Amino acid sequence: MRPRVRDGMRVAACGALLSMLVACALPAREASAPGAAVVVPESRPGVTIGYLDAPAFDSRALLPAPPAPGSAAQAHDDAIAARSLALHDTARWRQATVDADLTFPAAEPLFACALGVEISADRTPHLVRLLRRSLADASNAGRAAKDHWQRGRPFVRNAAPVCTPEDVERLTTSASYPSGHTAIGWAWTLALVELAPERSDALLQRGRAFGESRLVCNVHWHSDIVEGERVGAATFARLQASPAFRADLDAARTEIAAQRAAGATPAHCDTETVGLRQSPIPAADDRD
Structure with missing residues (x-):
């Protein structure tokens, strides 16, 4: 026995x-x-933990120095900043104000029109978790460069309004280069293009416009936006090695397919389309 x-x-x-x-x-x-249950990990209430244990790379090594005062590159930034000021209190300004809010759930529908389906914690919980966690990673990725160069923001120089006046005190002491919002938006764009390649044109256009909203809000220079896209792309590349990120991509792809099958389309797209018709970037501008 x-x-x-x-x-x-x-x-x-x-x-x-x-x-x-x-x-x-x-x-x-x-x-x-x-x-x-789809749980979003947080270090404290409202502060999401990214997929990566540390910044994806050293952004000081990735990026060139920002334009020097008096340089041709800074003159180019100045010209686009002046053009952006002309959009104050227009439909484009109002859309830029919407794009400025990266808190959740307010940020959930920002790319829904370009994706063609509703994005929400109820309908696409894994996609929302992907957006929240990759936001943390893309935001962290550019901080070393921000801290190193400490570039001042346009509104500090031109004293013109910004989209979110409640943020002026914080933004005054927060470095401008590279644009964290743009890095986040571009990482989101590339993830969504992978999830819905048939919507790539609309998504890439929305990602570009999302970054340009920071110009319209008078809180970033054009070169901040260009290098913010670079940070976002590098973050997305680094996330490919995260099993948790890949798992959320797979689950989000299933959610998107279910939403398409159910005919769940966003309701605010007409307003967004009108808001994005104007661009602060001249049509012939070479963004390279």
Whole structure:
């Protein structure tokens, strides 16, 4: 009888160990577990933890120095800033104000029209988690460059209004180069293009316009936007090695397909289309 008891004990021990291993694996499998609650990890309420344990790369090594005062590049930035000021209190300004809010759930529908389906924590929870977590990664990625160059923002020089006056005090002491909003928006754009390549034109246009909203808001220079896109692209490339990111991509792809099948289209797209008709960038401008 004793061998059978020992065998039973071994089986029980192996079963317990297997349960522990499965439990430890749950966070990585969480995105694909049917019926599981989609939890967004936070370091504290409202502060999302990204997919990456540290900044994706050293943005000081990735980016060139910002334009020097008096340079031709700064003159180019000045010209586009002046053009952007002409859009104050227009439909484009109002859309830029919408684009400025990266808190959730306010940020959920920002790319919904370009994607062609509604984005919400209720309907596309894995996609929303992907947006929130990649936001944290793209934001972290540019901080080293911001801290290193400490470039001042346009409104500090021109004293013109910004889209979010409640943020003026914080933005005055926050470095401008590169644009964190643009890095976030471009990382989102590339992720969404991977999820819905048939919508790539609309998504890429929306990603470009999302960055340009920071020009319209008078809080970033043109070169901040260009290099913000570079940071966003580099962040997206780095995220490819994250199993949790890839799992959320797979789950989000299924959610998007379900929304298309259900005919769930966004309701605010006419307003957004009108708001994005004007661009602060001259049509012949070479963004390279």
